[in-house]
Amino acid sequence: MKKPIIVANWKLNGNKNFVQEFIKYCNLHLNKNFKKSTIIISPPIIYIKYIKKFLKNKKIYFSSQNVDYHDQGAFTGEISANMLSEIGVKYSILGHSERRKNHFESNKIIAKKFYSLKKNNLVPILCIGETNKEKKLNLTEKILKKQVDSIFLKCGKLAFHKTIVAYEPIWAIGSGKSASPYLINKILKMIKKYIIKNSSNNIKVYMQYGGSVSYKNFEEIIRLKYVDGVLIGSDSLNFKNFCKIINISDFINK
Numbered sequence: 726m727k728k729p730i731i732v733a734n735w736k737l738n739g740n741k742n743f744v745q746e747f748i749k750y751c752n753l754h755l756n757k758n759f760k761k762s763t764i765i766i767s768p769p770i771i772y773i774k775y776i777k778k779f780l781k782n783k784k785i786y787f788s789s790q791n792v793d794y795h796d797q798g799a800f801t802g803e804i805s806a807n808m809l810s811e812i813g814v815k816y817s818i819l820g821h822s823e824r825r826k827n828h829f830e831s832n833k834i835i836a837k838k839f840y841s842l843k844k845n846n847l848v849p850i851l852c853i854g855e856t857n858k859e860k861k862l863n864l865t866e867k868i869l870k871k872q873v874d875s876i877f878l879k880c881g882k883l884a885f886h887k888t889i890v891a892y893e894p895i896w897a898i899g900s901g902k903s904a905s906p907y908l909i910n911k912i913l914k915m916i917k918k919y920i921i922k923n924s925s926n927n928i929k930v931y932m933q934y935g936g937s938v939s940y941k942n943f944e945e946i947i948r949l950k951y952v953d954g955v956l957i958g959s960d961s962l963n964f965k966n967f968c969k970i971i972n973i974s975d976f977i978n979k
């Protein structure tokens with residue numbers, strides 16, 4: 726039986742009112758419900774302490790949406806892995822296509838961030854994915870393997886042990902149309918096998934899919950053999966839908 730890992734990526738969304746409504750709704754509808762899923766919320770970092778304090782369900786984990794790879798120093802605007810750890814953050818999304826594109830984060834920079842997270846005992850949620858153009862040119866496998874290889878290069882053969890890898894095809898993110906179940910399973914299987922083959926020991930790596938997951942297609946996706954969890958953007962901002970997803974996840978696990 727799998728224990729689905731559900732990550733809610735709020736991106737640059739939410740405000741004080743939204744956060745209060747979210748907490749109120751979850752306190753009413755979530756508390757007694759989920760037991761068999763790992764729920765991770767990734768709001769803008771400044772809201773984490775507040776959500777942690779007022780959310781009754783203390784089994785919810787928190788993730789950052791970014792981290793700097795330096796420990797400290799003259800790096801204006803940045804937050805280190807150790808600082809995240811000090812406020813109770815356990816996970817960090819990295820390599821998201823929006824950061825690769827808008828903040829020019831290369832595979833090399835992402836690998837340094839991955840390294841820093843592991844050094845500070847945080848769990849990296851590494852996003853990998855190809856563009857529509859790359860897909861059409863049949864480059865998906867090559868692109869994904871390159872994104873994975875840079876992590877191996879910087880962090881060694883045990884890099885992926887107890888980490889999460891989220892396959893997020895860029896063409897599916899925010900499009901309202903997820904990749905097909907067949908494709909999701911096929912790609913996650915390929916990446917998982919590749920990671921295990923290149924690791925020195927019998928490692929445990931968790932595979933996620935992200936890209937237009939909603940409460941409507943969640944069940945079909947989570948039931949796929951190679952899917953350990955999902956990363957959700959838009960539908961995680963609709964807290965009614967988000968709670969529905971958690972309830973479905975718990976229900977199918979019985």
Ligand code: PEP
Nearest residue numbers: 898899935936937958959
């Ligand atoms: C994302 O941006 O990581 C994502 C999965 O977004 P959405 O669910 O909106 O496609």
